[in-house]
Amino acid sequence: MIIKIAFKNIWRNSLRSWTVIIAITLGIFGGLAVISTATGLSKMRQNNAIDTYISHIQIHDTNYLQYARINDTIFQKEELISFIKSSKFTSGISSRIKTESFIQSAGGTSGVILNGIIPYNEKNVTGIYKKLDQGNYLKNYKRKPPIIISQILSTKLNAKINTTIQCTFLNAQGESSVCLFKVVDIYNTNNSLYDEVNAFVKMEDLREYTQLSGIHEIVIKLENEFNVESFRSKLIQQFPNHQIDSWRGIAPELGYADKMMNLILIIFLIIIMLALAFGIINTMLMAVLERKKELGMLLSIGMNKRKVFWMIIWESIFLALISGPLGLLSSYLAITTFANHGIDLSFAATGLKSVGIESTIYPYVENRFYYIISFLVILTAILSSIYPAMRALKLNPSETLRTSN
Amino acid sequence: MISIQNIQKTYQSGDIKVQALQNINLTINKGEFTAIVGPSGSGKTTLLNIIGGLDSPTEGSIRINTTEITQLPENELIDFRLHHIGFVFQSYNLIPVLTAKENVEFLMLLQKQGDQFRNERTLKLLKAVGLEDQVNKKPNEMSGGQQQRVAVARALASKPSFVLADEPTANLDSKSSENLLDIMQQLNKVENTTFIFSTHDQRVIDKANRIITIEDGKVISDTHHSKD
Numbered sequence: 001m002i003i004k005i006a007f008k009n010i011w012r013n014s015l016r017s018w019t020v021i022i023a024i025t026l027g028i029f030g031g032l033a034v035i036s037t038a039t040g041l042s043k044m045r046q047n048n049a050i051d052t053y054i055s056h057i058q059i060h061d062t063n064y065l066q067y068a069r070i071n072d073t074i075f076q077k078e079e080l081i082s083f084i085k086s087s088k089f090t091s092g093i094s095s096r097i098k099t100e101s102f103i104q105s106a107g108g109t110s111g112v113i114l115n116g117i118i119p120y121n122e123k124n125v126t127g128i129y130k131k132l133d134q135g136n137y138l139k140n141y142k143r144k145p146p147i148i149i150s151q152i153l154s155t156k157l158n159a160k161i162n163t164t165i166q167c168t169f170l171n172a173q174g175e176s177s178v179c180l181f182k183v184v185d186i187y188n189t190n191n192s193l194y195d196e197v198n199a200f201v202k203m204e205d206l207r208e209y210t211q212l213s214g215i216h217e218i219v220i221k222l223e224n225e226f227n228v229e230s231f232r233s234k235l236i237q238q239f240p241n242h243q244i245d246s247w248r249g250i251a252p253e254l255g256y257a258d259k260m261m262n263l264i265l266i267i268f269l270i271i272i273m274l275a276l277a278f279g280i281i282n283t284m285l286m287a288v289l290e291r292k293k294e295l296g297m298l299l300s301i302g303m304n305k306r307k308v309f310w311m312i313i314w315e316s317i318f319l320a321l322i323s324g325p326l327g328l329l330s331s332y333l334a335i336t337t338f339a340n341h342g343i344d345l346s347f348a349a350t351g352l353k354s355v356g357i358e359s360t361i362y363p364y365v366e367n368r369f370y371y372i373i374s375f376l377v378i379l380t381a382i383l384s385s386i387y388p389a390m391r392a393l394k395l396n397p398s399e400t401l402r403t404s405n
Numbered sequence: 406m407i408s409i410q411n412i413q414k415t416y417q418s419g420d421i422k423v424q425a426l427q428n429i430n431l432t433i434n435k436g437e438f439t440a441i442v443g444p445s446g447s448g449k450t451t452l453l454n455i456i457g458g459l460d461s462p463t464e465g466s467i468r469i470n471t472t473e474i475t476q477l478p479e480n481e482l483i484d485f486r487l488h489h490i491g492f493v494f495q496s497y498n499l500i501p502v503l504t505a506k507e508n509v510e511f512l513m514l515l516q517k518q519g520d521q522f523r524n525e526r527t528l529k530l531l532k533a534v535g536l537e538d539q540v541n542k543k544p545n546e547m548s549g550g551q552q553q554r555v556a557v558a559r560a561l562a563s564k565p566s567f568v569l570a571d572e573p574t575a576n577l578d579s580k581s582s583e584n585l586l587d588i589m590q591q592l593n594k595v596e597n598t599t600f601i602f603s604t605h606d607q608r609v610i611d612k613a614n615r616i617i618t619i620e621d622g623k624v625i626s627d628t629h630h631s632k633d
Contacts, residue, residue, distance in 0.1 A: 001507075001514045008502035297498040300459055302487025302515055302563070304480060398459040401494060401571075 002307050006314035009287070020283045021323040024276055028327025028373060029334070031272040035265050036335045036363035037343070042261045043364050046254050050247050052189050053198070055092075055125040056228045057235070058250050059218040060243040070099055070172055073214025080239060084220055089231045092124025092221035097206055097214075101169040103149075103199065107158025112149075112199045114167060116206030125221040128187055128200065134161065136185040138202050145205035147181035150195035151188040159183050172212045179209045265369075273376055277384035280316050284388035288312065295392050296400025309389045316385030317378065324377040328370055338363045407433040407456060407567065407599070412465035414451055414622070425451045426462070426622045433567070433601060433615075438593045440613035441603045448622040449603035450571055456601065457490050457569045458482045469566060487515055491560030491598070493570035497552040499544040505531060505555045506540040512563040530558035533595070534588050550581025557589060567599035574606045586612050 010017045050056060059080060064072040074080065077095070084093050097116040103109065119137045123129050128148070129137040138146045144164060149157070159165055163183045171177045181201060189195055207213075222228060228246045235244045248255040288295065298308060342360035345352060349359035412429040415422050426448045433439055441449045454460035456467060458474045467474050469489060477485060486492075499508045506527055513523045531537050534554035544552050553573060560568045570589075574582035590612055593600050602609055610616055618626040 001511065005500065005502060012502060293498065294500065297492075297494065298500075299483065300457070300486065301492050301512060301559075302483055302490075304483045304487075304515075307515070398454040401459070401498070 002311050003314050006311045007318050009291075009311070010315050010318050013287070013290075016283060016286070017319065020279055020319055021326065023279050024320065024323035024377065025327040025330065027272050027276055027279075028324065028377065029331045031269060032327075032331035032335065032365060032369065032373065033363070034268060035369060036331075036339075036365040037361060038261055038265065039365055040339075040361050040363040042257055044358060044361065046247075046258065048358070049191065049251060049254055050225075052127045052131065053191070053194055054247045054251050054254075055094075055219045056222045056225065056247055057220040057232055058245055059220070059235070059239075060216060060245075062241065062243045064216055065243055068098075068100060070170055070210060070212060071214075073097075073212070073216055074218060074242065075214070076239060076242070077215050077218070080218060080235075080242070083235075083238060084218070087231065087234075089222045089224070089227045090220060091223045092121070094118060094121035094125045094219045095203070095215040096122075096217040096219065097203055097210065097212055098216045099169045099206065099210055101167045101199075103153070103157065103165055103167050105157040105159040105163055105165040108156050110153060110156055110196075112153065112167075112197055114147075114169065114206060115198060115200045116203035116210075117200055118203050122219075125219045128189070131187040131189050132185045133187070134185045138184065138200065141182050141184055144180050144182040145201060146184035148185045148187055148200040149183055150198065151186055152192055152195045153199065154183070154186045156196075161185065169210070171210045177209050181205075269373070269376065273380045276377065277380050280319065280381055280384040281387055283319070284312060284316055284385045285391065287315065288388045288392045292395055292400045296395050296397040299395065300397040300401065305393045308392055312389035312392055313382055313385050316381040320377050320381035324374055327377075328374060331365075332370070335363050335365055406435060406470060407431075407601075408466075408468040409433075409456065410466050410468070412452070412455060412462045412467070414448070414455060414460070415463045424622055426455070429465070429622075429624055431617065431624065431627070433599060435566075435599055436593070436597050437599050437601075437615050438590065438613050439599070439601045439615040439617060440610050441601065441617045441619060442605070442610055443619035445605075447619045449619055451622075452619065453569050453571050453601065453603050457492065458486055487512065487563060489566045491563060491565035491568035493553070493556050493560050493568060493573045495572040495575045497544070497549070497556050497576075499552055499555055499559070501544050504541045504543055505536055505547065505551075505558075508544070508555055509558045509562050512559060516563055526562060527558075530561055531555075533592060534558045535584075548581070550577050550584060553577060553581070553585055554588060557585065557592070561592060561596060561598060564596075565598065567601060570600065570602045572604055572606075573602060574604065574609055579608075582606065582608055 059074060061072040061074050063069065081093060081095070084090050094117065099114050101112055101114045103112045119129070132148065138148060147165065149159065154160065157165060161183055164180055165183060166178060166180055168176060168178050222231060232244055232246050295308060299305070339362050342362050344360055346359045352359050409429055409431040412426050414426040415424050429452060441452060443449050451460065455462050461475060472485065474482060474485060500511065503511065509527045509530055510523050513526065528537065531540055534557055536551060536554055536558070539547060539551060547555070574585060577585060586609060589600055592598060602613070604610065613630070615629050617624060
């Protein structure tokens, strides 16, 4: 009966109840819209980085990342490659040899990392080939071996396509090697830090110049991103003497952005719940003060304070139970629709591209957020109705019965 | 039986003390149909509130049957009211979102009475107050007289030791008042429930078999009339 009365009570002033319900619904919708857009942006930036140049997992010799010495090659490369290829999780694998090089053109100089790659394999793990100006992914070139440099490096060296540039680096014997490459294409990933220091040549050319037989890096792309940590653990278990990192370890800034985004989302949720709480406190307080006489009557005729307390709490819970699903459903429909079609922000495309984000954003929200918000809405409703309920308990029946309302 | 001994009630308003009740001593026996009369501000409502445990006296004791209610903690007092006292208020004070039947049934639900008992007693009481055809109507769909009859049925639903009615006819027209009084008198006889009213209404006074007159917080007369 208490629950029934509580439910009926919220419709006594239906305009006020609907105002609160709509406010809560919009609050949830707004919250989830911001969360999904922000998560979508973060995810897009993360996926761009993974797809374009990091991939999911990278393997190195334990000393390589620390000292970057040319002879710190992976010592079990055949076993590793065979193990990785045989896994059902793998969608692509590529080996690289890398060397730090001094690069020089008629127009300037710079320091770069020369990445010796096998273009066919590399296409399965990174998307640099999609970022090329001309689409020439290290195809054979007459006389001089081909090199791809970034837009930034191209500007710095004043080197265009067909420009010959000179690279100087140490070979496996520790002797200085000087060789000439022809720029065959120019790439741009929108990540200036990466672009500034990475150039790509064919692995066979770099192997010849460095006289190196091993490899420095194995890059793995998995079918599903969710398997990254488990597959990495499996690799570490199988090959404990190698440096095996997931994209989070290779590009910690992306992981930090993820953590930062989660923190921002929590702060945002707290703000939404606070707004919701004040809305409910205000509404329920008004409802209590308007019904002083009735609440006094209930206490007079024998309804105990515990029941009066719970009647007020239930009224708030009902408001939350109506507005919660409305907010969640409308958010779900909007997010699902825009997740498929995207939100077109082409008017701000230039600015977005400069930070590695495409102009169409696909909102994304993890299912757990729906559960978390449902739980938080109910919890907030209960907590915020405690004060009005306590006020109801302080009413003196004999005084309230004398009042006019 | 209600035993009221040396009841005093003083209200403090700033520096001014108002003596609302002074040395009230009364005994009200089971089955009495008692009217407490007196001019406005004489202390009738204060006395009813103290008898009903809604207000506490500054001094004195109220014993209902064997229970000294002025000593009861608040929660026990609320529970005592639920089981022993029925209330009828001047402005009906029904629960607006419930139907007549639900309003009457409400106290029995608080008492955790069984479905069958509740249903039967609710219908019996609504029939007794002449509202058997209004069971599903909400208070705002009924007249003032009908609402007050529902309030009387509600007051009796919990089988209380006595019913306190604070000016029950004050908001009713003469026909509705007459009708309500007849019903209350009938229930007083059938259920043998004690009724205590505060009133100005001469018709109520005429129906009472005991009239207690209060002026300036003091009982100035207590007369018994024999009625058929």
